[in-house]
Amino acid sequence: EKKKKLEVPSKPELATSLSPDHPFYNEVNEIVSNHLRRLLSEVKEPKDDWMCIVDQGDLKVFKRELEENGVPLDPMKAVCTVKGMTGHEVCHYFWAFDTRMEWEATLEASRVVEWLSDDTFISNNIIKRVWPASQRDACFWSHMRHISKSNDEGPDSWIVVNYSCEHDDCPPTKYVRITMNVALICETIIEPPVSGNITRDNITCKITYTADVNPGGWAPASVLRAVYKREYPKFLRRFTTFVEEKTHNKDIMF
Numbered sequence: 485e486k487k488k489k490l491e492v493p494s495k496p497e498l499a500t501s502l503s504p505d506h507p508f509y510n511e512v513n514e515i516v517s518n519h520l521r522r523l524l525s526e527v528k529e530p531k532d533d534w535m536c537i538v539d540q541g542d543l544k545v546f547k548r549e550l551e552e553n554g555v556p557l558d559p560m561k562a563v564c565t566v567k568g569m570t571g572h573e574v575c576h577y578f579w580a581f582d583t584r585m586e587w588e589a590t591l592e593a594s595r596v597v598e599w600l601s602d603d604t605f606i607s608n609n610i611i612k613r614v615w616p617a618s619q620r621d622a623c624f625w626s627h628m629r630h631i632s633k634s635n636d637e638g639p640d641s642w643i644v645v646n647y648s649c650e651h652d653d654c655p656p657t658k659y660v661r662i663t664m665n666v667a668l669i670c671e672t673i674i675e676p677p678v679s680g681n682i683t684r685d686n687i688t689c690k691i692t693y694t695a696d697v698n699p700g701g702w703a704p705a706s707v708l709r710a711v712y713k714r715e716y717p718k719f720l721r722r723f724t725t726f727v728e729e730k731t732h733n734k735d736i737m738f
C-alpha cells in the first residue's frame with residue numbers, strides 16, 4: 485500500500501539557534517545582515533576601488549589599501565570557484581573547530597573559549613609570530629547559518645562570520661590582540677544531469693571571502709602586505725583542497 489504523505493505545517497526557518505535573550509544575539513544578527521547587504525550591493529556596483537593582487541583564474545584576491553595612524557588595515561576580498569562540493573560543506577569545514585588546525589597554516593594554537601549555541605562559539609587563535617613584529621592572538625565568535633531565500637529561484641547559500649569579541653576567559657594580556665571581521669559566503673550551483681542522480685560532478689561552489697583585520701598596534705606595512713599577498717591565496721587553496729579530501733567519498737551534504 486502506498487504511504488500517505490504526512491501534512492506537516494510549514495515552520496518558519498530559524499535564522500539562528502542562539503537564544504534571543506543571549507547578549508550576543510543582536511550583534512550576530514546585525515553583523516551577518518551587514519555582510520549580506522554588502523555582498524548584494526557589490527553585485528550591482530562595479531568594484532573599481534579594489535585592486536586585484538592575485539589572479540589564478542578560479543581564484544582571485546583583491547585588496548583596498550587603508551592605513552590608520554600608520555597601522556595597515558587593508559580590507560581583503562577573495563573569490564574562488566571550486567567543483568565537487570556544496571556551499572554547506574565548505575561553510576561547515578570553515579566553521580568547524582575540531583578540524584581548524586588541519587588547514588590553518590598561520591596558527592600556532594587554537595582553543596574554544598565558550599560554546600554559545602549549536603551554531604555559534606567563541607575561540608582564541610594564537611597566530612604564529614611574524615618577524616620583526618610581536619606575536620598576535622585573536623578572540624572571536626564564529627557563527628554559521630543558512631541564508632533563507634524569499635523565493636525558490638537562485639542558488640542555495642550559506643555564510644560563516646568570524647567577528648572579534650571580548651571574553652573574561654580570554655584577556656588580551658599575553659599577545660598583541662588583533663581584531664577581525666571575516667565572512668565566507670558560499671553559493672551552490674547545480675547543473676542537473678540529463679538522467680540519474682546528482683553527483684559531485686554536477687556541483688560547483690562559488691566562494692566569496694572578505695577579511696577586515698586590524699593587526700592591533702604597530703606592524704610594518706610592507707611585511708604585513710607581503711604576508712597577506714602570500715597567505716590569503718595559500719589559505720584558499722589549502723582549505724578548499726582540505727574540504728575536497730574530507731568530502732569526495734562522502735554523501736553530498738546539500
Ligand code: 6CM
Binds near residue numbers: 609695
Ligand atoms: O579566515 C581565516 N581563518 C579563520 C579561522 O582561523 C579566521 C582567522 C582570521 C585571522 C586572519 C588574520 C591573519 C593575520 C596574520 C598576520 C598577523 C601578524 C601581524 C604581523 C605583521 C608583520 O577568520 C583564514 C585566514 C588566512 C590568513 C591569511
